[in-house]
Amino acid sequence: MAESTQHRKFQRLVQKFEPQSKLIRVWGLKGGVSAQTTKIEIRQPDGQSKKLVVRRHGPGDLERNSNITTDEFRLLRITGESGLPTPTPYYLDTSCEIFPTPYLVLDYVDGDTELAPPSLDDFLLESATQLSRIPRADISNADLSFLPSLQDRCAEKIGTRPAKLDESIGEGRIREALESVWPWTPW
Numbered sequence: 001m002a003e004s005t006q007h008r009k010f011q012r013l014v015q016k017f018e019p020q021s022k023l024i025r026v027w028g029l030k031g032g033v034s035a036q037t038t039k040i041e042i043r044q045p046d047g048q049s050k051k052l053v054v055r056r057h058g059p060g061d062l063e064r065n066s067n068i069t070t071d072e073f074r075l076l077r078i079t080g081e082s083g084l085p086t087p088t089p090y091y092l093d094t095s096c097e098i099f100p101t102p103y104l105v106l107d108y109v110d111g112d113t114e115l116a117p118p119s120l121d122d123f124l125l126e127s128a129t130q131l132s133r134i135p136r137a138d139i140s141n142a143d144l145s146f147l148p149s150l151q152d153r154c155a156e157k158i159g160t161r162p163a164k165l166d167e168s169i170g171e172g173r174i175r176e177a178l179e180s181v182w183p184w185t186p187w
Contacts, residue, residue, distance in 0.1 A: 006026060007023065007026060009098050009099065010023050010026045010038070010040055010054070011023045012098050013040075013054065013093070013098055013103070013105070014040070014042055016091065016093060016098075017090060017091035017105060018042060018044065020044070020045040021042040021043060021044050021045065021050075022042060022043045023040060023041075023042055024040075024041040024042060024043050024049060025039075025040065025041040026038060026039075026040050027039050029053065031113065032055075034057060034058055034060065034061045035055045035056060035057045035058060035061065036055070036056045036058065037053055037054070037055050037056075038053070038054045038056075039051060039052070039053055039054075039108055040052050040053075040054060051108035051110075052090065052105050052106065052107065052108050053087070053105070053106050053107070053108050054103050054104070054105050055069070055072070055103060055104050055105075055106065056069075056099055056101050056102070056103045057069055057072075057101065057102070062101060065148065067146070069092065069094065069101075069102035069103065069104055070092060070094060070102070070146075071146050071147065072089075072104060073089045073092040073104045074146060075147070076088070076089040076104075076106060077089055078139060078142045078144070079137065079139075082137040082138055082139050082142070083133075083137060083138075084133060084134065084137050085130065085133075087106040087107040087108075087109050088106060088107040089104055089105070089106045089107075090105045090106060090107070091104065091105040092104045092105075151183075154182075155182070155183065158175070158178050158179060158182050159182075161175065
């Protein structure tokens with residue numbers, strides 16, 4: 001796709017959710033597995049610039065769940081409102097007028113992937129602290145009926161060992177731990 005065509009598409013996108021803002025830059029983000037992620041920078045009417053992410057799910061995700069973009073948008077709203085540190089979703093477009101698939105626009109969270117953190121202990125403590133917030137989040141009034149049940153999918157994954165385990169990630173130990181408590185009944 002020519003740069004000018006891409007720029008025009010993203011400018012149209014910006015006009016849909018912030019009509020007074022101007023698109024400054026567009027660039028792809030690497031590392032996404034299930035979705036195409038694009039970073040955009042816009043200039044708002046007050047002169048401030050804002051960086052956002054545009055997520056478009058791929059065919060595999062859309063085949064499994066044709067509403068995945070809407071579901072992700074709703075879930076990000078719920079988690080953000082419950083106080084969890086998740087990107088703020090700004091806009092959802094399921095019309096497929098600009099792109100051939102639905103997309104959502106959310107906050108860009110600046111950071112780097114830490115493959116070898118300077119202090120593994122500090123990294124694990126921070127990860128555990130953040131993860132422990134999830135089951136404590138107050139979502140008692142949230143409608144989560146749109147989320148798929150993962151019980152069957154997890155049972156299939158845990159119950160079907162691959163011919164060769166990936167020991168670079170300790171898959172054998174992980175599977176042993178999961179199999180020892182499966183099926184898991186949280187409440």
